[in-house]
Amino acid sequence: MTISEENYIKVIYHLSLVSPKGVNTNAIAGMLDTKASSVTDMLKKLSEKELVSYQKYQGVTLTDKGFYSAKMIVRKHRLWEVFLVDKLNFSWDEVHEIAEELEHIKSENLINKLDAFLDFPSFDPHGDPIPNADGEIKKINKLLLSETELNKEYQCVGVKDSSSEFLQYLDKQKIALGSKITVKEKESFDDTLLVQIDSRQLTISNKIANNLYVK
Amino acid sequence: MTISEENYIKVIYHLSLVSPKGVNTNAIAGMLDTKASSVTDMLKKLSEKELVSYQKYQGVTLTDKGFYSAKMIVRKHRLWEVFLVDKLNFSWDEVHEIAEELEHIKSENLINKLDAFLDFPSFDPHGDPIPNADGEIKKINKLLLSETELNKEYQCVGVKDSSSEFLQYLDKQKIALGSKITVKEKESFDDTLLVQIDSRQLTISNKIANNLYVK
DNA sequence: TATTATTTTTAGTTTTGCCTAAATTTTTAG
DNA sequence: CTAAAAATTTAGGCAAAACTAAAAATAATA
Ligand SMILES: [Mn+2]
Ligand SMILES: [Mn+2]
Ligand SMILES: [Mn+2]
Ligand SMILES: [Mn+2]
Numbered sequence: 001m002t003i004s005e006e007n008y009i010k011v012i013y014h015l016s017l018v019s020p021k022g023v024n025t026n027a028i029a030g031m032l033d034t035k036a037s038s039v040t041d042m043l044k045k046l047s048e049k050e051l052v053s054y055q056k057y058q059g060v061t062l063t064d065k066g067f068y069s070a071k072m073i074v075r076k077h078r079l080w081e082v083f084l085v086d087k088l089n090f091s092w093d094e095v096h097e098i099a100e101e102l103e104h105i106k107s108e109n110l111i112n113k114l115d116a117f118l119d120f121p122s123f124d125p126h127g128d129p130i131p132n133a134d135g136e137i138k139k140i141n142k143l144l145l146s147e148t149e150l151n152k153e154y155q156c157v158g159v160k161d162s163s164s165e166f167l168q169y170l171d172k173q174k175i176a177l178g179s180k181i182t183v184k185e186k187e188s189f190d191d192t193l194l195v196q197i198d199s200r201q202l203t204i205s206n207k208i209a210n211n212l213y214v215k
Numbered sequence: 216m217t218i219s220e221e222n223y224i225k226v227i228y229h230l231s232l233v234s235p236k237g238v239n240t241n242a243i244a245g246m247l248d249t250k251a252s253s254v255t256d257m258l259k260k261l262s263e264k265e266l267v268s269y270q271k272y273q274g275v276t277l278t279d280k281g282f283y284s285a286k287m288i289v290r291k292h293r294l295w296e297v298f299l300v301d302k303l304n305f306s307w308d309e310v311h312e313i314a315e316e317l318e319h320i321k322s323e324n325l326i327n328k329l330d331a332f333l334d335f336p337s338f339d340p341h342g343d344p345i346p347n348a349d350g351e352i353k354k355i356n357k358l359l360l361s362e363t364e365l366n367k368e369y370q371c372v373g374v375k376d377s378s379s380e381f382l383q384y385l386d387k388q389k390i391a392l393g394s395k396i397t398v399k400e401k402e403s404f405d406d407t408l409l410v411q412i413d414s415r416q417l418t419i420s421n422k423i424a425n426n427l428y429v430k
Numbered sequence: 431t432a433t434t435a436t437t438t439t440t441a442g443t444t445t446t447g448c449c450t451a452a453a454t455t456t457t458t459a460g
Numbered sequence: 461c462t463a464a465a466a467a468t469t470t471a472g473g474c475a476a477a478a479c480t481a482a483a484a485a486t487a488a489t490a
Contacts, residue, residue: 002446002447004446004447004448024467024468025467025468025469026466026467026468034447034448034449035448035449035450036467036468036469037448037449037450037451037468037469037470038447038448038449039468040468040469040470041446041447041448041469042447042448045446045447056455056468056469057454057455057456057467057468057469084325087332088325088328088329088332089328090324090328094324097322098320098322098325101320101321101322102320105313105316105317106316107312107313107316109305109309110299110303110313113303113304113305114303117302117303217476217477219476219477219478239437239438240437240438240439241436241437241438249477249478249479250478250479250480251437251438251439252438252439252440252478252479252480252481253477253478253479254438255438255439255440256439256476256477256478257477260476260477271438271439271485272437272438272439272484272485272486431490432489432490433488433489433490434487434488434489434490435486435487435488435489436485436486436487436488437484437485437486437487438483438484438485438486439482439483439484439485440481440482440483440484441480441481441482441483442479442480442481442482443478443479443480443481444477444478444479444480445476445477445478445479446475446476446477446478447474447475447476448473448474448475449472449473449474449475450471450472450473450474451470451471451472452469452470452471452472453468453469453470453471454467454468454469454470455466455467455468455469456465456466456467456468457464457465457466457467458463458464458465458466459462459463459464459465460461460462460463460464
């Protein structure tokens with residue numbers, strides 16, 4: 001697979017988690033910052049290689065082969081992110097871009113040795129699960145902060161939006177994966193939350209609450 | 216710079232250490248396993264970007280800019296090789312191919328953090344010097360085993376040929392960087408050497424002696 | 431020096447991945 | 461159910477990086 005093909009497969013994977021019936025051409029184009037006509041061209045090629053099932057106008061899904069390939073790319077991406085944060089002391093808002101390049105390095109041996117070196121982590125720095133060498137993914141029951149019950153203690157386990165702006169906001173508010181969070185009050189007018197984080201009180205907008213996973 | 220451009224610059228760098236007057240089109244083609252006509256095309260592009268000085272039929276040399284770029288690619292290649300051997304437990308004959316890919320990862324920040332993580336190594340697993348962040352290279356006075364004096368103790372510091380066949384031969388004979396080597400006798404007919412390595416006696420062909428650096 | 435031989439460049443194609451513009455199909459609304 | 465809107469595909473092209481074949485320049489040699 002070329003780097004371009006890998007990027008398409010990965011995007012189709014991510015989109016198919018949301019629309020399992022079939023992924024739209026325009027959605028793919030949007031994620032890859034390219035044009036729908038280019039996507040159509042690539043879908044034909046991926047279909048030829050039996051990485052996706054594609055009938056024109058009907059959207060696209062991954063074949064088993066494509067699904068496995070996608071998970072291996074995601075595995076590489078997330079393991080490299082762990083390496084960058086845990087070993088090289090990058091902060092969690094700096095690693096995504098670099099991992100976008102590292103995920104295309106070809107050696108399977110490399111990624112398995114990296115996995116061992118990192119002690120077989122199950123989650124990346126953003127709380128996303130890391131597929132193991134067989135493509136199996138550990139699921140956890142997480143929910144958005146906006147969906148939690150009042151006065152019940154949760155633990156922060158991930159982010160939905162992993163843009164550096166959002167991650168830097170969390171850093172500024174000293175909210176990290178592992179932080180204990182309890183929603184004390186919910187303002188019905190705008191869904192703003194009054195929360196207790198570790199031992200601090202904080203007011204959190206609905207937008208934030210919709211992008212923070214807890215369990 | 217594209218990956219292809221980087222590969223050309225790196226090859227021109229290596230060849231120009233041997234032929235500083237100017238590197239031949241065919242020599243470049245040979246190293247990159249491509250055709251002379253493709254090289255000519257690329258030389259025009261690199262010249263356009265002021266990475267090389269090139270006049271047709273006259274061979275090519277790196278500009279200061281090209282020379283610095285080349286050293287940064289070599290720096291990345293060799294640092295990644297150190298990482299693979301020291302941290303991921305690859306053996307020294309397995310790392311070159313993977314480093315050929317890793318050397319094209321773009322972030323300067325990444326490579327400087329990797330450098331720090333590895334404790335600023337000066338030499339890679341094959342004994343080749345690693346340029347620092349400014350492009351400076353630590354030179355050592357090394358010579359080939361075939362050029363040594365009889366009955367004088369040397370230390371193995373590098374390999375000229377770093378093919379896996381040669382490296383695996385050295386592993387088999389338990390010759391590693393750091394090994395103490397003394398040439399006891401030289402057979403004048405075929406230049407075969409009788410050497411003492413650490414505490415063992417060994418007969419070594421001229422071909423081997425011409426590819427092992429000592430100091 | 432004149433003539434080969436070798437090296438290098440030019441000319442013309444190919445493939446990959448992308449683009450714009452136009453045509454087609456599907457979906458949504460009236 | 462039809463007409464407009466939206467989504468998707470086709471057609472035709474472009475740029476990068478490779479190739480082959482042929483031409484031109486340089487180097488080697490008789
Ligand atoms: Mn990421
Ligand atoms: Mn991540
Ligand atoms: Mn190498
Ligand atoms: Mn090396």
